[in-house]
Amino acid sequence: MYVAVKGGEAAIRNAHRLLADRRRGDRSLPSLTLAQIAEQLSLACDRVMAEGSVYDRELAALAIKQARGDLIEAIFLLRAYRTTLPRFGYSVPIDTAAMHVERRVSATYKDLPGGQMLGPTFDYTHRLLDPSLGRDGDVEEPEIREGDDAKVMRVSDTLAQEGLIEDDGDVPGEEIGDITRTPMEFPMERDTRLQALARGDEGFLLALGYSTQRGYARTHPFVGEIRIGEVEVKLDVPELGFAVTLGRIQVTECQMVTQFAGSAKAPPQFTRGYGLVFGQSERKAMAMSLCDRALRASELGEDIVAPAQDQEFVISHSDNVQATGFVEHLKLPHYVDFLAELDLVRRMRGEHAARRDLQESMPEAAE
Amino acid sequence: MDAGMDADMDDGLATYNFAYLDEQTKRMIRRAILKGIAIPGYQVPFASREMPMPYGWGTGGVQVTASILGPDDTLKVIDQGADDTTNAVSIRAFFAKVADVATTTETAKATVIQTRHRIPEERLTEGQILVYQVPIPEPLRYLEPRETETRKMHALAEYGLMHVKLYEDIARNGHIATTYAYPVKVEGRYVMDPSPTPKFDNPKMHMSDALQLFGAGREKRIYAIPPHTDVVSLDFEDYPFEIQHFEEPCALCAAQGVYLDEVILDDRGGRMFVCSDTDYCEKRRAEGHRGHLAGDTLEAAE
Amino acid sequence: MAAGAHIVEGGFADPVFASQSVFRAVMDAMARPGPVQAIDTDLRPPAPLNIAAAAVVLTLADADTPVWLGQDLARDDAVKGWLAFQTGAPLAGLPSEATFAIAANAAALPSLSSFALGTQEYPDRSTTLILQVETLTEGEALTLRGPGIKGSETVAPRPMPGHFDMQWRENNALYPRGIDIILAAPDAVACLPRTVRIGEGES
Numbered sequence: 128m129y130v131a132v133k134g135g136e137a138a139i140r141n142a143h144r145l146l147a148d149r150r151r152g153d154r155s156l157p158s159l160t161l162a163q164i165a166e167q168l169s170l171a172c173d174r175v176m177a178e179g180s181v182y183d184r185e186l187a188a189l190a191i192k193q194a195r196g197d198l199i200e201a202i203f204l205l206r207a208y209r210t211t212l213p214r215f216g217y218s219v220p221i222d223t224a225a226m227h228v229e230r231r232v233s234a235t236y237k238d239l240p241g242g243q244m245l246g247p248t249f250d251y252t253h254r255l256l257d258p259s260l261g262r263d264g265d266v267e268e269p270e271i272r273e274g275d276d277a278k279v280m281r282v283s284d285t286l287a288q289e290g291l292i293e294d295d296g297d298v299p300g301e302e303i304g305d306i307t308r309t310p311m312e313f314p315m316e317r318d319t320r321l322q323a324l325a326r327g328d329e330g331f332l333l334a335l336g337y338s339t340q341r342g343y344a345r346t347h348p349f350v351g352e353i354r355i356g357e358v359e360v361k362l363d364v365p366e367l368g369f370a371v372t373l374g375r376i377q378v379t380e381c382q383m384v385t386q387f388a389g390s391a392k393a394p395p396q397f398t399r400g401y402g403l404v405f406g407q408s409e410r411k412a413m414a415m416s417l418c419d420r421a422l423r424a425s426e427l428g429e430d431i432v433a434p435a436q437d438q439e440f441v442i443s444h445s446d447n448v449q450a451t452g453f454v455e456h457l458k459l460p461h462y463v464d465f466l467a468e469l470d471l472v473r474r475m476r477g478e479h480a481a482r483r484d485l486q487e488s489m490p491e492a493a494e
Numbered sequence: 495m496d497a498g499m500d501a502d503m504d505d506g507l508a509t510y511n512f513a514y515l516d517e518q519t520k521r522m523i524r525r526a527i528l529k530g531i532a533i534p535g536y537q538v539p540f541a542s543r544e545m546p547m548p549y550g551w552g553t554g555g556v557q558v559t560a561s562i563l564g565p566d567d568t569l570k571v572i573d574q575g576a577d578d579t580t581n582a583v584s585i586r587a588f589f590a591k592v593a594d595v596a597t598t599t600e601t602a603k604a605t606v607i608q609t610r611h612r613i614p615e616e617r618l619t620e621g622q623i624l625v626y627q628v629p630i631p632e633p634l635r636y637l638e639p640r641e642t643e644t645r646k647m648h649a650l651a652e653y654g655l656m657h658v659k660l661y662e663d664i665a666r667n668g669h670i671a672t673t674y675a676y677p678v679k680v681e682g683r684y685v686m687d688p689s690p691t692p693k694f695d696n697p698k699m700h701m702s703d704a705l706q707l708f709g710a711g712r713e714k715r716i717y718a719i720p721p722h723t724d725v726v727s728l729d730f731e732d733y734p735f736e737i738q739h740f741e742e743p744c745a746l747c748a749a750q751g752v753y754l755d756e757v758i759l760d761d762r763g764g765r766m767f768v769c770s771d772t773d774y775c776e777k778r779r780a781e782g783h784r785g786h787l788a789g790d791t792l793e794a795a796e
Numbered sequence: 797m798a799a800g801a802h803i804v805e806g807g808f809a810d811p812v813f814a815s816q817s818v819f820r821a822v823m824d825a826m827a828r829p830g831p832v833q834a835i836d837t838d839l840r841p842p843a844p845l846n847i848a849a850a851a852v853v854l855t856l857a858d859a860d861t862p863v864w865l866g867q868d869l870a871r872d873d874a875v876k877g878w879l880a881f882q883t884g885a886p887l888a889g890l891p892s893e894a895t896f897a898i899a900a901n902a903a904a905l906p907s908l909s910s911f912a913l914g915t916q917e918y919p920d921r922s923t924t925l926i927l928q929v930e931t932l933t934e935g936e937a938l939t940l941r942g943p944g945i946k947g948s949e950t951v952a953p954r955p956m957p958g959h960f961d962m963q964w965r966e967n968n969a970l971y972p973r974g975i976d977i978i979l980a981a982p983d984a985v986a987c988l989p990r991t992v993r994i995g996e997g998e999s
Contacts, residue, residue, distance in 0.1 A: 135583035206544040210519075211510060308860075310539035310714045313642050439640055449549045449712045453629070456550025459581055463574045463611045463770055466756050467673035467692040470738055475667055512812045521858050524819050525895075528856075529920035531826045532976045532989035534943050538920045562823065564816040649916040681943050681991065683972060705827045720827045720944035720989075 164188035173406025179205030203448045223380045226356040233282045234350040241279035282352040283382045292397040327445030329411045335435040336417030344421045344433035347386035355379045383416035513560040513593040523561040530718035535680030537715040553711030555627035568596045570604035575612035575770035613695040615774040618704035626689040628710035633677040633687040653685045694737045694753045700725040744769045745787040747778035803881040806840035815855040825987040830940045830949025832932045832984045842874040844900045849980035862888035866899030900928045905957040919972040929953040932981045942992045951986045953979045
């Protein structure tokens with residue numbers, strides 16, 4: 128006699144209990160605090176905030192802890208929380224020219240006003256594993272240049288003064304596109320494309336940006352400037368008649384300077400690719416700026432010849448929460464459809480065999 | 495704030511609205527549902543939200559269900575026709591928690607049925623609502639990956655590509671090789687993806703007494719078939735649409751003319767076929783029907 | 797602030813459950829054109845806005861949906877203020893810009909084709925007209941056929957806009973474009989989605 132498997136509820140409960148156990152690991156070790164994660168795995172938090180599109184370091188740390196360090200899972204947790212939050216309003220655009228800069232590099236000039244500031248970078252570290260980190264040794268206090276709050280000029284502004292680079296473009300009117308509030312529609316405008324890229328998967332954008340460098344829609348990119356630092360977030364309050372500062376956030380901005388031959392209307396000039404990401408995430412901001420530039424192909428009258436230029440392809444597949452969901456859903460039961468296919472394949476094999484048998488018997492019949 | 499506003503899910507740390515979604519989201523989805531009903535088979539874009547379960551696991555269906563569900567409803571959730579598959583259990587538990595709604599496994603007692611991959615065997619009735627979870631709502635997607643193109647095809651009712659594909663199947667295999675997610679034409683206008691139900695279930699969509707709603711979360715589309723609406727599976731005069739037939743009846747309840755699951759019994763090729771619709775099968779056994787592998791008494795089978 | 801008090805009062809006492817029940821009535825009415833669905837609510841909208849029409853708007857409209865008001869309603873500051881406060885919906889200047897249109901006076905209604913009709917690519921982007929009527933059962937009977945209807949159904953709204961039969965046939969001819977109508981008697985609704993055909997004979 129056959130007894131069908133039952134008890135999904137108990138199985139799920141037990142699986143989650145085991146998950147909690149594995150997440151905690153060895154109980155004789157202290158549990159990670161959220162502050163430890165936020166302070167010592169800060170770049171992981173930055174990525175989760177950026178792709179989760181919520182700027183909240185503590186929640187990001189919580190999500191990372193809950194996800195056992197699986198960052199896409201943590202991003203998903205934050206997104207699912209974000210979607211329940213009420214929308215109070217839209218901030219005025221942040222002013223990255225007024226950024227309190229901690230790192231700023233330009234590849235297009237040897238030196239420039241404000242200087243090159245390396246900041247807290249992995250660049251020029253020799254990638255040698257450091258055994259002293261395994262021992263919780265003392266760490267030197269950093270050297271901080273005091274009292275230099277002057278605005279750091281943007282490289283793109285220098286180029287713009289000579290007309291050598293295209294205009295920055297205008298903020299698109301009062302209606303700010305928001306792909307989390309309105310369904311996407313292709314072709315997409317640049318504002319919503321940038322939003323999608325800012326939320327997009329770092330690895331996916333990295334690979335696409337890389338592909339443009341290898342000739343799949345080459346744009347001759349130069350890093351005009353990368354800057355990382357804090358900016359103020361302000362909200363216009365009509366009742367008060369001025370913008371109120373809500374707080375400061377850390378962002379990474381990349382202005383990629385790229386080539387454009389000019390057209391009948393426009394003289395030859397450099398064009399821009401733009402990347403902006405929550406927190407410190409240079410790789411993402413740079414990859415984003417390459418993708419942004421590649422996606423402007425039709426706007427600039429370029430032929431669409433490579434994946435990175437194809438906005439339906441790029442934007443439809445850049446979201447890792449969507450991608451991981453759909454890829455992983457294949458592990459859900461599909462046996463109803465599988466049986467339908469099984470039935471068809473069996474039937475077709477049967478017919479194939481019958482035809483073959485018939486053919487094999489034919490010569491004999493002819494003799 | 496009124497009592498129903500907050501379904502307190504997490505010891506006061508985070509509170510969520512009744513049926514999880516905020517009211518603004520529900521309004522947006524409700525508007526999309528109404529337009530979907532007014533244009534049967536047309537995919538209405540909607541600003542799908544991130545849900546607390548992954549995309550691909552029923553977020554579209556869950557959003558539709560959350561937007562229609564009220565305290566008087568009785569909810570049934572099935573996956574592969576079964577109430578006890580893990581994802582069905584999980585979604586049912588979600589709604590029991592966030593909407594405090596009554597749940598059932600009995601098709602006839604449900605007012606709202608959320609499903610993945612099957613339509614119940616029992617004929618649905620006036621007043622019932624069937625909510626489908628849809629992975630890829632665009633029937634033309636595998637023929638033309640671009641939304642900009644497929645949208646034009648729907649606008650012009652230009653479905654030649656679909657017929658060409660089905661015909662190529664016949665030329666190559668002697669059969670239409672589509673066994674599930676078999677395209678239908680709704681009310682003579684829109685070609686529609688019925689979600690990955692086996693084509694066995696397609697005839698149940700035609701002139702159904704129930705309202706059928708379809709939610710695709712990741713792809714951000716909602717569509718609908720009102721009750722008593724013409725739903726025709728695409729075919730050719732010389733190759734008419736036909737559904738799967740099973741040689742043997744259900745091994746547990748002896749039902750015929752229902753969709754069966756193949757169950758592997760051992761590693762020597764032993765297998766049996768049982769109803770995919772678990773509620774239907776249990777009900778028949780309770781009525782005394784016995785298949786050749788069923789025990790003599792119901793108790794023994796539990 | 798007497799005027800202010802008016803606009804904040806008379807809304808749903810329990811918006812979550814009230815709007816769910818109103819929505820289900822409207823959804824049933826849209827899915828099954830003809831049969832009248834009761835609207836049972838505690839709303840107290842300012843006249844001439846009737847209760848069912850108000851319930852539908854509060855259930856479906858918000859800051860994302862421009863609402864166009866027919867003459868009698870647009871002239872009434874209490875109605876405008878109440879709707880603005882209760883829904884947050886912006887007023888549409890033209891019928892063709894409206895997601896929802898509310899009309900209390902059928903005789904003064906502009907032609908159906910002046911509303912947003914959607915596009916061939918996006919036929920859903922069309923106006924839903926909420927038309928207030930005195931009755932859904934005592935006017936001239938309309939015979940309805942189409943999706944959602946087994947055989948035929950009737951609804952008997954009054955008053956209806958001039959040349960409604962002809963206007964509706966024109967609306968039908970635009971399919972899949974076209975407007976959808978929610979007929980709102982004070983305590984009930986019935987719907988005419990664009991797929992509904994009105995008249996005898998044809999099947």
